[in-house]
Amino acid sequence: MAKKVVVIGGGPGGYVAAIRAAQLGAETHLVEKENLGGTCLNVGCIPTKALLHTAELYHAVKHGNHIGLVGDSVQIDWKALINRKNSVVRRLVGGVAGLLKANGVVVHKGRGQLTRPGVVQVHGNTAETLSADIVILSTGSVPVKLNFPGVDLPGVVDSTGVLSLEKLPASLTIIGGGVIGVEFAALFAALGSKVTVVELLPEILPGIDADLAANLKQSLSKKGVAFLNGAKLEEVSQANGALSAKVMLGMETKEIAAEIVLVAVGRRAYTEGAGLEAVGVKIERGKVIVDDHYQTNLPGVYAIGDCNGITMLAHAASHQGIAAVEHALGHGANRHGKPIVPACVYTHPELASVGITEDEAKKMGIIYKKGVFPLAGNGKSMIDEGESGFVKILAESKYGEILGVHIVGPRATEIIGEATLAMRLEATVEELVSTIHAHPTVSESLGEAALAVDNLAIHWPPSIKA
Numbered sequence: 534m535a536k537k538v539v540v541i542g543g544g545p546g547g548y549v550a551a552i553r554a555a556q557l558g559a560e561t562h563l564v565e566k567e568n569l570g571g572t573c574l575n576v577g578c579i580p581t582k583a584l585l586h587t588a589e590l591y592h593a594v595k596h597g598n599h600i601g602l603v604g605d606s607v608q609i610d611w612k613a614l615i616n617r618k619n620s621v622v623r624r625l626v627g628g629v630a631g632l633l634k635a636n637g638v639v640v641h642k643g644r645g646q647l648t649r650p651g652v653v654q655v656h657g658n659t660a661e662t663l664s665a666d667i668v669i670l671s672t673g674s675v676p677v678k679l680n681f682p683g684v685d686l687p688g689v690v691d692s693t694g695v696l697s698l699e700k701l702p703a704s705l706t707i708i709g710g711g712v713i714g715v716e717f718a719a720l721f722a723a724l725g726s727k728v729t730v731v732e733l734l735p736e737i738l739p740g741i742d743a744d745l746a747a748n749l750k751q752s753l754s755k756k757g758v759a760f761l762n763g764a765k766l767e768e769v770s771q772a773n774g775a776l777s778a779k780v781m782l783g784m785e786t787k788e789i790a791a792e793i794v795l796v797a798v799g800r801r802a803y804t805e806g807a808g809l810e811a812v813g814v815k816i817e818r819g820k821v822i823v824d825d826h827y828q829t830n831l832p833g834v835y836a837i838g839d840c841n842g843i844t845m846l847a848h849a850a851s852h853q854g855i856a857a858v859e860h861a862l863g864h865g866a867n868r869h870g871k872p873i874v875p876a877c878v879y880t881h882p883e884l885a886s887v888g889i890t891e892d893e894a895k896k897m898g899i900i901y902k903k904g905v906f907p908l909a910g911n912g913k914s915m916i917d918e919g920e921s922g923f924v925k926i927l928a929e930s931k932y933g934e935i936l937g938v939h940i941v942g943p944r945a946t947e948i949i950g951e952a953t954l955a956m957r958l959e960a961t962v963e964e965l966v967s968t969i970h971a972h973p974t975v976s977e978s979l980g981e982a983a984l985a986v987d988n989l990a991i992h993w994p995p996s997i998k999a
Contacts (some may be wrong), residue, residue: 534561539653539665541645541807542569546672546838546850553858555636558634563638564645564655569629571673573847579625581716582879583618588723589881609724612700625709646808650831667833670805670821674800674839683769688776689794702792704728707780708766709798710737712878713900717795719880722758729789731757731766731780741871742939749884749941769794777985780986802840827857835861849874875953877946882922885949888937888956891927902932904985906978907941910992913973919943922983926962933961944975951979962986
């Protein structure tokens, strides 16, 4: 008799888990209280990248005289841009619905609550009770809320609200210099807004390779983004319809005027209303505790994606969903191994990383070698105006196993897939060197960076420090 799987949450973790469960022959039900696709498709990855695509094209044309583009009269139609973003989202959400239907997954509209192991109550237009052999929790995350005077003023928005602005703001103050904050900084600066980023930490993009973060900060600064690092937001006030953010920078107080204040200090696991603590699911600091197979302390109950807080990325959630379902249904439970998860920042230039950073290697006492290849030595990068970037490879000192790859430049978010596969296969720099890369491509720089580990790069002089 087929097992019954109930998935709570239809984001990139939940809907992928549901499809995989159906593929493995389980009777599968998915409960979603809002739109299929979760944060990623509706108010995260997809809509922001749709906006960034137009912003990059606009900036390229507006400032393209030196490459033969004369577009001084080009303008942004904000309404059309938002409509296009919404159209892309609708198509992809509709695609998810079609995939679930094609795989025989039954979708229930409402909030899913675990009332006891193996029983899920659906709170929708009509109440339903679903029994299950396996429950997959995929409840996602929500933006972190800060409490400060003025938080409820009109024009103070989070990463969801900023996607639905009625007009393009002339000025924007962003609280938070993490991935979300810098992506919005790149977006609005490219569209012509005056942007200031306020970050509490000494540098932007904590957790990202420090050289990548510094390179991006320099690039965005040249495009007019102002950064206040080591600064703390005190309050937001309003006078004559204009907002002013008061921040403390050391012992100095600064007032930053802007039309919009975007609070983008990250996201937190969302478990409210799912009934988890009441039934005994272990939660610490708001995150569901799981083992290596994403199983909670309750048999048959798994938690994947942002709600477990391990790696809050859409592609990590999808991977966890597949791994959890396969473990639960006794299929291929050992084929996933330790996840090697790439991270991407969709600014211009793009950033992408996988594996450990230099700071992490030093903290762990790992003896490593480093190869850096500047993209000024790569023809395709020069054509794409990305010659200020670089590829950095960290390798284990004795055998040359690849420990981390960090890229800033054109196509970085696409190229990182090769580096991720190399690390998944425990490849060495020698194996990357012996891989033939097509020419002309930015990906050639991976092979050059691998050569640079032993100071043997072909297209960069050994006497010039990268």
